[in-house]
């Protein structure tokens with residue numbers, strides 16, 4: 001009997017914390033919409049406090065051991081994505097998951113607040129202002145340390161709220177050897193969570209709330225979540241895991257990995273900001289003649305509404321669930337066949353246009369994806385790609401557009417906010433065959449909605465490449481996930497020149513130079 005196998009992509013959620021982290025052990029959730037499974041890996045560090053994640057700039061010993069064991073950092077304290085250790089690199093590539101930023105949830109603070117409350121009450125008075133000021137200091141340094149660790153090791157950090165205190169006064173006293181009214185407990189715990197929310201926003205971290213579900217109207221743990229007088233029933237962990245997964249799906253930033261930065265450094269011919277980033281958008285040039293435009297048009301496969309039939313989980317795509325509409329049925333996408341890619345290569349890489357592109361981006365380049373985009377005329381406001389946005393591409397990625405029809409005023413021209421500060425957006429108009437490049441991170445841009453005619457164009461993703469790399473033109477199957485690692489990604493679509501391997505792989509560049517360790521954890 002043939003089994004039906006449903007392929008899913010796993011994502012590990014590392015949960016680091018005191019005993020509250022244990023609720024997350026062996027938890028998984030499946031998101032069928034994006035064919036993903038989020039599974040936890042827990043680093044339980046007994047009694048872990050928010051003030052000891054970093055001690056004198058040194059990573060907490062047990063935390064360091066966990067991160068090394070999980071191959072998130074190297075034994076000498078570098079992020080794994082910046083290592084030049086061949087054995088570690090081989091292990092990374094063997095997993096096939098590339099060099100994503102690991103998702104790490106910090107779940108500490110409850111024990112700290114409880115002990116703090118005991119000390120505070122020893123003085124006999126409940127001083128709200130003092131509690132707020134003391135907790136503010138600890139929460140600020142906690143969130144700063146999480147941010148520092150995340151930045152140095154290339155992690156995506158999430159800070160979890162602390163579990164609300166249990167409601168039973170006598171049980172609390174029995175367990176903790178001091179008495180505190182439930183109002184006082186609730187105040188201190190709520191204060192900590194409120195401060196967390198304030199500081200995560202300041203320090204580019206994300207917060208996983210939980211007290212909105214776990215706490216009753218008085219700020220204590222709801223009876224249905226009561227577990228052992230201290231912890232919440234582990235059933236809440238699935239709710240938190242969903243929230244963490246949502247946060248990650250909205251914010252994923254694979255392009256922020258150290259490897260993209262390293263790659264970009266290697267590719268650059270100059271330390272100056274590339275011209276394209278200085279001007280934002282290049283002037284359109286009439287590169288292709290009418291006959292060539294015809295040949296390109298013929299090489300375009302069937303056009304479809306959906307840009308992405310497969311899970312879209314990387315920098316170049318919209319979040320899979322979003323309240324705002326990201327895609328529009330007015331825009332269709334299509335692939336380009338091998339003959340089209342050959343022509344593009346002949347003109348854009350080998351022809352004089354190649355030098356102009358190299359000069360704009362300041363390096364050699366590969367067109368790692370090209371696709372056709374057809375925008376149907378409509379009278380509505382634009383949504384998705386027809387609304388002003390930036391692309392948040394990784395460093396070293398630029399975009400290009402080739403018109404395949406004449407584009408007049410109001411007929412779907414690429415529109416952008418000029419970098420010279422002019423208040424009015426500008427439209428790029430041009431004849432079929434006109435090409436221009438843009439830095440999609442530098443300028444707000446959109447494809448303006450065509451009003452009466454259908455606009456057809458090719459849309460390019462251009463990667464800077466070092467001297468020794470081949471300048472390819474590649475068309476990934478529609479819905480393909482863009483590379484997360486510029487040193488290695490799958491060439492699963494049509495490619496010109498044809499490659500021996502279906503992988504783009506430049507291992508020789510990986511070990512060229514590396515950053516000094518920021519921490520010495522072991």
Ligand SMILES: [Fe+2]
Pocket residue numbers: 385389390391440445
């Ligand atoms: Fe864009």
